[in-house]
Amino acid sequence: MARSATLALLIALSAWHVAAETLTYTLEPLPKTGGIRVEFTWATSGRGGSLMGVSPRWGNITDVPALLGDFVVQGAKAVRRDGARWIVEHDRGASFTVRYEVRPPRRTFDWSDTHLPITTHSFFHGMGNAFLLVPESGGDVPREFDVILRWKLPAGWRSACSWGVGRSVGARVAATDVRHSVYLAGELVIEKSEQDGRSVTVAMVDQFGFRAPRFLALAHRVIAAQCEFMGEKSFPEFVITAIPVGAPLPDGNTRASGSGLYHSFALYLAPRSQLNDAVEHLFAHELFHYWNGRLLGAAKPEELVYWWIEGFTDYYALRILHDSRMWGDELFLKWLNRHIRDYYANPAIGESNEVIGRDFWKRRDTAGEMAYQRGLMLAVRWHALARRAGVADGLDALFLAMIQRARQGAFELTNDAIRTVGAERLGRWFAAEFDQYVIGAATIDLPEDALTPAFRGRIARIHEFDLGFDRERSLKSKTAVGVVKGSAAARAGLREGDKLVGWKLHGDPDQKIALDVLRGENTRKISYFPRGESRSVIQFAPAGAKDAAQPADPE
Numbered sequence: 001m002a003r004s005a006t007l008a009l010l011i012a013l014s015a016w017h018v019a020a021e022t023l024t025y026t027l028e029p030l031p032k033t034g035g036i037r038v039e040f041t042w043a044t045s046g047r048g049g050s051l052m053g054v055s056p057r058w059g060n061i062t063d064v065p066a067l068l069g070d071f072v073v074q075g076a077k078a079v080r081r082d083g084a085r086w087i088v089e090h091d092r093g094a095s096f097t098v099r100y101e102v103r104p105p106r107r108t109f110d111w112s113d114t115h116l117p118i119t120t121h122s123f124f125h126g127m128g129n130a131f132l133l134v135p136e137s138g139g140d141v142p143r144e145f146d147v148i149l150r151w152k153l154p155a156g157w158r159s160a161c162s163w164g165v166g167r168s169v170g171a172r173v174a175a176t177d178v179r180h181s182v183y184l185a186g187e188l189v190i191e192k193s194e195q196d197g198r199s200v201t202v203a204m205v206d207q208f209g210f211r212a213p214r215f216l217a218l219a220h221r222v223i224a225a226q227c228e229f230m231g232e233k234s235f236p237e238f239v240i241t242a243i244p245v246g247a248p249l250p251d252g253n254t255r256a257s258g259s260g261l262y263h264s265f266a267l268y269l270a271p272r273s274q275l276n277d278a279v280e281h282l283f284a285h286e287l288f289h290y291w292n293g294r295l296l297g298a299a300k301p302e303e304l305v306y307w308w309i310e311g312f313t314d315y316y317a318l319r320i321l322h323d324s325r326m327w328g329d330e331l332f333l334k335w336l337n338r339h340i341r342d343y344y345a346n347p348a349i350g351e352s353n354e355v356i357g358r359d360f361w362k363r364r365d366t367a368g369e370m371a372y373q374r375g376l377m378l379a380v381r382w383h384a385l386a387r388r389a390g391v392a393d394g395l396d397a398l399f400l401a402m403i404q405r406a407r408q409g410a411f412e413l414t415n416d417a418i419r420t421v422g423a424e425r426l427g428r429w430f431a432a433e434f435d436q437y438v439i440g441a442a443t444i445d446l447p448e449d450a451l452t453p454a455f456r457g458r459i460a461r462i463h464e465f466d467l468g469f470d471r472e473r474s475l476k477s478k479t480a481v482g483v484v485k486g487s488a489a490a491r492a493g494l495r496e497g498d499k500l501v502g503w504k505l506h507g508d509p510d511q512k513i514a515l516d517v518l519r520g521e522n523t524r525k526i527s528y529f530p531r532g533e534s535r536s537v538i539q540f541a542p543a544g545a546k547d548a549a550q551p552a553d554p555e
């Protein structure tokens with residue numbers, strides 16, 4: 001009995017193996033033109049027709065097919081294009097090959113175009129979603145493929161992608177994972193190490209204020225902390241890439257953004273950036289998408305649950321950094337309080353999930369950020385309310401229940417599912433909360449004891465940052481430009497057209513701005529708090545701490 005079952009299983013497995021189809025990609029970055037040449041061969045089995053496509057749009061790229069040129073198909077009987085998809089007729093079980101060249105409109109990475117596939121003079125970086133043709137699974141097209149990737153590279157270049165490091169790599173992956181992967185080649189530093197059975201590789205362009213081994217050590221710590229929290233037993237081999245974007249920032253300042261992808265994380269950083277808490281926050285966020293966003297995926301249109309996917313990811317990223325003691329109270333509160341302030345200052349505070357979804361990329365700083373902020377606020381609030389209602393694990397009871405469903409098989413996150421499971425796990429109070437804040441987009445209050453016993457909330461008067469003149473144009477021309485009437489800068493004496501001979505600028509409303517202004521022969525010192533509107537919001541501090549002294553207003 002046991003033997004025949006084994007035999008049947010073996011036969012089933014080998015039949016399944018024969019059915020596997022092979023995709024072979026050859027990528028040739030072109031540092032002379034800025035583009036990349038792609039060759040894609042699809043060895044099909046059994047069918048006489050296949051469907052393939054590129055993403056219609058991705059992140060801040062509005063038209064991915066427009067990037068592809070010189071499109072040639074060999075070995076097919078007929079090819080018909082339908083938008084971002086191609087329908088290929090071929091002999092049964094044939095192999096066919098597609099060649100095309102990707103031609104991005106830019107040669108260098110800047111902050112508005114981080115998602116573009118670009119070959120600079122020293123490296124290529126692109127995400128599959130932004131330039132790779134992949135099979136459209138479904139019908140008799142399989143979900144997974146044996147995928148081979150070969151790089152044709154200039155001398156001295158190395159390469160890595162989300163599922164393999166080196167010039168020639170292969171893996172069994174789904175077509176969607178080929179898309180949700182990062183592809184990087186160039187004059188790279190590549191470091192790999194293993195800890196607690198988890199393998200992590202860092203592949204980066206070496207232009208930052210830190211070395212790869214430090215980044216690798218940080219990655220291991222965050223991964224270990226999150227795996228422990230999530231009870232994760234089978235974390236995959238993980239790849240982290242980092243590329244420089246834009247110009248170096250003054251005073252070693254950091255600017256960073258990133259994309260959480262298939263078994264990987266793509267980081268964008270200003271050159272010379274340090275590995276600071278902003279990068280740790282970003283990495284912890286993107287890593288947590290391994291569970292919240294990928295293992296637990298959203299039903300389409302996924303924008304409707306961005307508040308959960310992005311906001312809960314921010315919440316757990318911060319909480320696990322703090323609970324694991326990677327971060328002390330000070331860093332945890334700095335970021336939590338900042339997110340709370342940004343939530344109340346966001347003009348999109350009352351917008352529905354539908355509007356946020358529609359405008360997520362168009363108004364990234366307001367509608368886009370609201371998804372993160374609303375989810376984080378709700379997580380803090382519901383964790384407190386659930387514990388008050390007698391649920392010892394608080395919000396985790398709901399979150400881990402959703403993850404559990406995703407682990408058990410086909411389950412997609414929807415607002416309906418969250419509402420139902422929330423009421424089951426956290427209590428009947430949850431449904432009304434959900435309707436009021438998630439559906440109704442009402443402004444969210446946090447109880448002062450939301451983070452008891454460690455922290456206590458207090459209402460504080462918070463000023464919005466407002467420099468009072470145009471920073472960029474003024475620094476460029478070394479002249480005060482765009483001085484706003486009635487602003488703190490104007491009240492401190494700054495006038496349009498003042499010659500600037502010295503300055504100390506920053507983004508903190510509670511620190512003074514200092515300017516040296518030349519008028520005629522005289523240099524005059526002007527200093528002021530760069531404050532605009534103010535509002536009262538809750539801010540958390542260690543329980544027992546005295547009220548933080550607010551810096552005195554100079555006026």
Ligand SMILES: [Zn+2]
Pocket residue numbers: 285286289309310313
């Ligand atoms: Zn995210």
